[in-house]
Amino acid sequence: MAVFDRSGHPNDPASNAFVDPSKSTPTLFHYTNPIGLMGIIKNRKLWATGANFLNDPTEVSFAAKALAVSLQATLHLGGANRDRAQDTLDLLERVYVDQNSPNQYREDRSFITSFSRSDEILTLWRLYSGRNGFCVGFDEGRLLKWVNIPTFPPGDEQPQSVDEKEEREALVANYQLSGRIQDVAYGEEEVALIFDEVMAAPYSAGQLHFIRESLHKLSAIKHRAFEDEREARLVVEEVHHHAADPRVRVLASGALATYREVVFPFEAVQTITLAPGTNAPRQIRALESLMAQGGRGPYGHVEIRVSDLPFAW
Numbered sequence: 001m002a003v004f005d006r007s008g009h010p011n012d013p014a015s016n017a018f019v020d021p022s023k024s025t026p027t028l029f030h031y032t033n034p035i036g037l038m039g040i041i042k043n044r045k046l047w048a049t050g051a052n053f054l055n056d057p058t059e060v061s062f063a064a065k066a067l068a069v070s071l072q073a074t075l076h077l078g079g080a081n082r083d084r085a086q087d088t089l090d091l092l093e094r095v096y097v098d099q100n101s102p103n104q105y106r107e108d109r110s111f112i113t114s115f116s117r118s119d120e121i122l123t124l125w126r127l128y129s130g131r132n133g134f135c136v137g138f139d140e141g142r143l144l145k146w147v148n149i150p151t152f153p154p155g156d157e158q159p160q161s162v163d164e165k166e167e168r169e170a171l172v173a174n175y176q177l178s179g180r181i182q183d184v185a186y187g188e189e190e191v192a193l194i195f196d197e198v199m200a201a202p203y204s205a206g207q208l209h210f211i212r213e214s215l216h217k218l219s220a221i222k223h224r225a226f227e228d229e230r231e232a233r234l235v236v237e238e239v240h241h242h243a244a245d246p247r248v249r250v251l252a253s254g255a256l257a258t259y260r261e262v263v264f265p266f267e268a269v270q271t272i273t274l275a276p277g278t279n280a281p282r283q284i285r286a287l288e289s290l291m292a293q294g295g296r297g298p299y300g301h302v303e304i305r306v307s308d309l310p311f312a313w
Contacts, residue, residue: 029117029119041299044170046234047113048234066188067092068092084199109246111235111237111260115233116230138264143181144234148177148179152175173263176240177238177243178237197214216235220233270301271304276308276309
């Protein structure tokens with residue numbers, strides 16, 4: 001595996017590894033500490049945390065509250081859209097405005113993994129990675145290769161190779177989960193677009209299916225104070241009740257939180273960036289050993305980057 005500086009040139013002259021830019025396009029960057037990195041690399045899984053268990057639950061409810069204000073205004077005006085506005089407002093307040101609501105419908109429960117569109121954001125290095133942390137670059141398309149598959153893998157077909165066995169296990173684990181990438185927008189003006197969708201969606205009293213589709217986009221709007229993060233999100237939801245139940249883990253705060261696992265193929269990981277100011281040679285040696293586990297060198301294509309951000313911990 002090649003080691004690159006920020007200019008994109010190998011800083012190991014003896015290395016002849018090359019990553020084809022036409023086939024390697026990491027566009028999602030996940031900041032994590034060493035423990036998180038080991039879990040990602042060894043298990044090929046990401047944890048998507050229940051939206052109401054995020055560090056700041058208002059990240060998701062921010063847009064819902066702004067939309068509620070617009071719906072209240074529509075109610076006061078009366079007219080043909082009054083019933084639509086009332087039903088939407090009832091759903092919104094029951095499910096989205098209060099993210100800790102125990103009445104949240106299963107199909108409205110979002111599980112989120114946060115990414116950035118850049119691996120050079122000092123705020124994220126400090127918050128999520130730490131001095132010896134990492135930033136993993138994922139190819140957006142390959143990350144979702146084994147998600148959104150509508151059919152269950154047939155049980156009478158025995159895998160013929162290790163790769164086929166791994167794929168089958170992943171499809172079973174991800175069964176009836178939907179996954180999508182949402183680039184986060186910032187500011188209340190973005191909510192106006194969702195309001196327009198809600199008002200235009202097919203609707204009859206008590207039937208809110210199409211309106212729900214619009215409301216799912218609320219999870220991708222945050223306050224402008226977060227704009228420098230350039231966030232994108234993997235949003236995972238249950239399509240039908242046959243999906244595995246969410247798991248539970250203990251947060252750093254000591255509280256319990258629900259999460260879902262998303263399994264991805266080896267090729268989804270394209271780059272790993274070392275935290276600024278880290279002991280690069282030592283970390284690189286350990287990282288190469290970690291990624292070579294299994295004998296096949298499945299992560300041999302991964303480009304290791306060394307951050308050159310001017311920061312001292």
